[in-house]
Amino acid sequence: xxxxxxxxLITRRGWLAAVALSAVLGACAPMAxxxxxxxxxxxxxxxxxxxxxxxxxxxxxxxxxxxxxxAERIAVFDNDGTLWLEYPLYTQVRFVxxxxxxxxxxxxxxxxxxxxxxxxxxxxxxxxASGSQGLFELVLAAQSGTTPAEFEATVRQxxxxxxxxxxxxxxxxxxxxxxxxxxxxxxxxGFKTYIVSGGTVDFMRAFAEPVYGIPSEQVIGTRQKFVFExxxxxxxxxMLPALEFNDDKEGKxxxxxxxxxxxxxxxxxxxxxxxxxLQWTTAGAGRRLGMIVxxxxxxxxxxxxxxxxxxxxxxxxxxxxxxxxxxxxMKNDWKLIFxxxx
Amino acid sequence: xxxxxxxxLITRRGWLAAVALSAVLGACAPMAxxxxxxxxxxxxxxxxxxxxxxxxxxxxxxxxxxxxxxAERIAVFDNDGTLWLEYPLYTQVRFVxxxxxxxxxxxxxxxxxxxxxxxxxxxxxxxxASGSQGLFELVLAAQSGTTPAEFEATVRQxxxxxxxxxxxxxxxxxxxxxxxxxxxxxxxxGFKTYIVSGGTVDFMRAFAEPVYGIPSEQVIGTRQKFVFExxxxxxxxxMLPALEFNDDKEGKxxxxxxxxxxxxxxxxxxxxxxxxxLQWTTAGAGRRLGMIVxxxxxxxxxxxxxxxxxxxxxxxxxxxxxxxxxxxxMKNDWKLIFxxxx
Numbered sequence: 001x002x003x004x005x006x007x008x009l010i011t012r013r014g015w016l017a018a019v020a021l022s023a024v025l026g027a028c029a030p031m032a033x034x035x036x037x038x039x040x041x042x043x044x045x046x047x048x049x050x051x052x053x054x055x056x057x058x059x060x061x062x063x064x065x066x067x068x069x070x071a072e073r074i075a076v077f078d079n080d081g082t083l084w085l086e087y088p089l090y091t092q093v094r095f096v097x098x099x100x101x102x103x104x105x106x107x108x109x110x111x112x113x114x115x116x117x118x119x120x121x122x123x124x125x126x127x128x129a130s131g132s133q134g135l136f137e138l139v140l141a142a143q144s145g146t147t148p149a150e151f152e153a154t155v156r157q158x159x160x161x162x163x164x165x166x167x168x169x170x171x172x173x174x175x176x177x178x179x180x181x182x183x184x185x186x187x188x189x190g191f192k193t194y195i196v197s198g199g200t201v202d203f204m205r206a207f208a209e210p211v212y213g214i215p216s217e218q219v220i221g222t223r224q225k226f227v228f229e230x231x232x233x234x235x236x237x238x239m240l241p242a243l244e245f246n247d248d249k250e251g252k253x254x255x256x257x258x259x260x261x262x263x264x265x266x267x268x269x270x271x272x273x274x275x276x277x278l279q280w281t282t283a284g285a286g287r288r289l290g291m292i293v294x295x296x297x298x299x300x301x302x303x304x305x306x307x308x309x310x311x312x313x314x315x316x317x318x319x320x321x322x323x324x325x326x327x328x329x330m331k332n333d334w335k336l337i338f339x340x341x342x
Numbered sequence: 343x344x345x346x347x348x349x350x351l352i353t354r355r356g357w358l359a360a361v362a363l364s365a366v367l368g369a370c371a372p373m374a375x376x377x378x379x380x381x382x383x384x385x386x387x388x389x390x391x392x393x394x395x396x397x398x399x400x401x402x403x404x405x406x407x408x409x410x411x412x413a414e415r416i417a418v419f420d421n422d423g424t425l426w427l428e429y430p431l432y433t434q435v436r437f438v439x440x441x442x443x444x445x446x447x448x449x450x451x452x453x454x455x456x457x458x459x460x461x462x463x464x465x466x467x468x469x470x471a472s473g474s475q476g477l478f479e480l481v482l483a484a485q486s487g488t489t490p491a492e493f494e495a496t497v498r499q500x501x502x503x504x505x506x507x508x509x510x511x512x513x514x515x516x517x518x519x520x521x522x523x524x525x526x527x528x529x530x531x532g533f534k535t536y537i538v539s540g541g542t543v544d545f546m547r548a549f550a551e552p553v554y555g556i557p558s559e560q561v562i563g564t565r566q567k568f569v570f571e572x573x574x575x576x577x578x579x580x581m582l583p584a585l586e587f588n589d590d591k592e593g594k595x596x597x598x599x600x601x602x603x604x605x606x607x608x609x610x611x612x613x614x615x616x617x618x619x620l621q622w623t624t625a626g627a628g629r630r631l632g633m634i635v636x637x638x639x640x641x642x643x644x645x646x647x648x649x650x651x652x653x654x655x656x657x658x659x660x661x662x663x664x665x666x667x668x669x670x671x672m673k674n675d676w677k678l679i680f681x682x683x684x
Contacts, residue, residue, distance in 0.1 A: 071557055148599055192559075205603045215413055216603030217534075217559075223600055228592035228618055235622045237599040244600075250570035257490055257579040258565055258586075259601055261547045261558030276570055279577045 039185040042178040042335045048291070048326050049333065052182065055289040059265060060189045066287040070190035074264040076256060076277060077183070079197035079204060079221075081270040081311040082293050083212060084175040085164065087302040088310060089124065091171045092199045093135065095158050097127065099142035107141075116141070128309075136243060139200060140224065144241035148202045148226075151239060155206035169341060172211050176330075177339045179268075179293070183212055186266070194264070196220045196256060198248040198273055202239065220255050222247040252277035270295065271311040278316075278325060290325035292316045297331040381527040384520040384677045390633070390668050391675065394524065397631040401607060402531045408629040412532035416606040418598060418619060419525070421539035421546060421563075423612040423653040424635050425554060426517040427506065429644040430652060431466065433513045434541050435477065437500050439469065441484035449483075458483070470651075478585055481542060482566065486583035490544045490568075493581060497548035511683060514553050518672075519681045521610075521635075525554055528608070536606070538562045538598060540590040540615055544581065562597050564589040594619035612637065613653040620658075620667060632667035634658050639673040 043049040058066035059073060080086035100110070100119045110116035115134040118126030127134070143151060164174055183193050195204060195214055201221035208214045225242040228235065247255050253276050256264060266289040267274070267281035274292070282290040295311065296303050305313040320327050330337065385391040400408035401415060422428035442452070442461045452458035457476040460468030469476070485493060506516055525535050537546060537556055543563035550556045567584040570577065589597050595618050598606060608631040609616070609623035616634070624632040637646050637653065647655040662669050672679065 071551075148603065149605075201600070201603065209413075217601070219603065226596045226599055228595050228622070235595070235618065235625050237595050237622065253570050253577070253579050254568045257568055258543070259559070261490065261543065261561065263491075276577065280570070280579065283577050 039188070040178065040181050042181055044333055044335055046333060048328050051326050052185075052289070052291070055266070055287065056185065056189050058287050068265055068286065072262060072265065073186075073189070073191040074194065074260060074262050075186050075191045075266040076194045076196045076252075076264045076268070076281065077179070078269040078271070078274045078277070079195050079199055081295065082268055082274070083179050083183075083195070084171070085167075085301070086270075086311055087295065087304060087308075090199070090310065091159075092139070092203050094162070095155060095203065096135075096138050096142040097124070098158060098162070099154070100138055103142065140241040140243065143200060143202070143224065144239045147236050147238060148205075151202050152206040155203055159207055167338070169338070172207055173341065174338055175211055176293075176334070177336055178334045180212070180339070182268075183214075187213070191266070192218065194218045194220060194256075194260065196247065196252050196277060198222055198246070198251075200224060201247075220247060220259055222251075248273045250276050253280035256280075265289065267291075268293065269316075271313050272315045275315050279323070282323060282325065290320075290323065291328055292320055292325060293328045294330065296329050297334075297337065299331075300337045301330060381530070382520065382523050384523055386675055386677055388675060390670050393668050394527075394631070394633075397608070397629065398527065398531050400629050410607055410628065414604060414607065415528075415531070415533040416536065416602060416604050417528050417533045417608040418536045418538045418594075418606045418610070418623065419521070420611040420613070420616045420619070421537050421541055423637065424518075424610055424616070425521050425525075425537070426513070427509075427643070428612075428653055429637065429646060429650075432541070432652065433501075434481070434545050436504070437497060437545065438477075438480050438484040439466070440500060440504070441496070442480055445484065482583040482585065485542060485544070485566065486581045489578050489580055490547075493544050494548040497545055501549055509680070511680070514549055515683065516680055517553055518635075518676070519678055520676045522554070522681070524610075525556075529555070533608070534560065536560045536562060536598075536602065538589065538594050538619060540564055540588070540593075542566060543589075562589060562601055564593075590615045592618050595622035598622075607631065609633075610635065611658075613655050614657045617657050621665070624665065624667065632662075632665065633670055634662055634667060635670045636672065638671050639676075639679065641673075642679045643672060 040049055040052065058064060059068040061067055077083055080090050085091070097119050100116060104110055104116070104120050110120065115127045115130035115138055119138065127138070146154070159171055163170055167174060186193055193214055195208055195212070195218065197204060197220070199221050201219055201223055204219050204221055205216040208219045209216065222243070223245040225240040225244045226237050227240055228237055245251065245255065252274065256277070263284045264281045265284065265286070267278045268291050269278055270293040278290040278292070282288040292313065294313070295301060295305065304311060305317060382391055382394065400406060401410040403409055419425055422432050427433070439461050442458060446452055446458070446462050449458070452462060457469045457472035457480055461480065469480070488496070501513055505512055509516060528535055535556055537550060537554070537560065539546060539562070541563050543561055543565055546561050546563055547558040550558065550561045564585070565587040567582040567586045568579050569582055570579055587593065587597065594616065598619070605626045606623045607626065607629070609620045610633050611620055612635040620632040620634070624630040634655065636655070637644055639645060646653060647659060
């Protein structure tokens with residue numbers, strides 16, 4: 001995504017124009033599909049690529065024994081660490097830390113109170129020591145009091161002004177190119193692609209369409225409570241500093257059942273937070289696909305799994321074979337990690 | 343919907359086949375659109391039909407000042423009383439009463455306990471006297487302990503075996519033909535049509551696709567809590583007898599903001615439970631459409647509004663003009679209410 005080209009387009013409609021453009025480019029470029037052309041050019045040949053291609057062919061071939069009607073071709077993707085970079089700090093956490101620092105002058109009470117104090121001091125380690133409870137507190141403090149539309153505009157402004165410290169590129173350019181190809185390949189074969197992530201839904205909606213071609217209604221995530229209010233006679237929906245639903249672990253299949261109302265036939269994740277989603281998806285009748293992105297490429301990205309506090313993958317490593325899931329090696333399966341900078 | 347023809351198709355896949363067929367029939371029959379053909383043949387000419395047609399033309403004409411990109415053409419519809427019959431008893435309540443009677447032998451404790459006692463005795467008035475609290479209790483008792491898929495199958499079996507006592511037709515044939523045409527007309531013009539109803543979402547998903555051509559992921563409703571469990575090693579999502587979210591009044595704009603993540607540009611309702619949804623939809627920037635179906639046809643359907651306990655419409659009647667909403671007269675605007683029996 002050459003997001004930098006669209007610096008001036010920070011309204012949603014502007015972004016949608018950008019999306020439309022990128023969708024056209026996206027559709028034309030890697031899909032410039034002469035019949036028989038490779039739909040996954042950034043994937044090395046091997047069992048994992050083969051598994052994907054055979055699955056897609058099986059479920060979309062009418063008359064075949066594994067055929068699935070298009071309306072039921074639902075594929076779900078975790079976001080952080082599955083579709084884009086999550087290490088060593090989730091992008092949303094980076095946003096929240098910046099936002100807390102920005103809002104600090106209006107909250108003198110934060111100065112002496114953890115985890116705010118560490119965030120304001122730029123002490124990431126100290127802030128992370130507050131654990132997931134502390135992190136939720138920061139997220140809710142940083143993401144409430146406005147309408148979702150106003151909040152999305154704030155996220156877009158931040159994301160356009162920010163770069164990853166190691167790769168020196170905007171976060172929106174740090175999605176995984178092989179997964180981008182996979183999203184497009186699935187959609188070209190009648191799939192509806194969903195994000196199902198532990199990140200909060202309004203944060204992801206600020207970039208899901210331009211970055212992944214996934215519209216807001218196909219983004220499922222952790223939800224804050226909202227309230228309906230009249231302000232000077234104008235009705236508005238406002239984000240509250242209260243957690244409504246944690247879309248992680250068991251939360252993922254639950255949210256899918258509640259919001260999509262169908263069991264997916266394909267699921268992609270990278271951490272044990274995705275375990276139940278893969279488990280539920282692949283336990284359904286008929287042909288199913290479950291795959292885990294394994295971060296084993298310390299040179300081009302990062303190598304982490306069992307002992308990591310970000311993206312911990314232990315149950316998945318122990319059980320993927322017995323469960324018939326694929327383990328994607330970023331090092332061996334992917335020709336490149338990110339699209340080259342333009 | 344000639345649902346009776348599909349009596350044997352009670353699995354979801356079977357229903358989807360029925361859907362596909364009915365969608366084809368639906369697309370061919372009333373849309374057999376010679377250019378210039380009337381897309382709303384069951385609507386009488388008049389301000390309301392004109393309002394709809396002009397709105398659709400305005401937002402879908404590229405280059406026009408009111409143009410809205412297709413991705414933002416979201417239309418939301420209440421279900422009971424807006425898309426199908428709700429009077430004198432919501433169809434879901436009829437289902438719940440039947441289900442409670444069916445489950446009663448397994449629940450001897452219900453025999454002496456209201457509102458169960460009245461339901462078991464067939465005393466509808468007595469059961470309704472328990473109010474919305476009692477009704478929720480019955481809904482939760484009748485709709486828990488199974489997976490959503492099992493529950494949907496139960497609803498489909500019931501709905502295929504049941505008829506409305508006055509019209510002597512299956513409930514699935516008692517959707518409003520003019521609204522069916524409106525749904526198809528909007529979709530033919532790039533709209534995504536959603537149901538946003540106070541009914542519980544899993545109940546509606548059992549018939550929304552075959553009856554309205556609306557897939558499960560475009561059905562928003564009142565939600566029960568779900569739990570994720572392993573049963574004999576098999577992962578499953580189960581419906582709990584606990585309310586998670588009441589999708590009525592303020593709940594409607596909140597659920598739309600949380601699940602769709604976009605403000606609709608058109609909203610259709612019939613009772614004051616839809617007021618906030620219409621209010622929020624039509625307060626957005628750009629061209630908007632808000633319309634209320636007014637039940638004023640005692641001969642062909644029913645006449646009820648201000649004083650009704652089902653589908654009470656008072657605020658809407660008082661304010662629709664000031665707010666620029668349309669008030670659809672079933673009596674005057676609609677040539678027919680239901681599609682003729684086949």
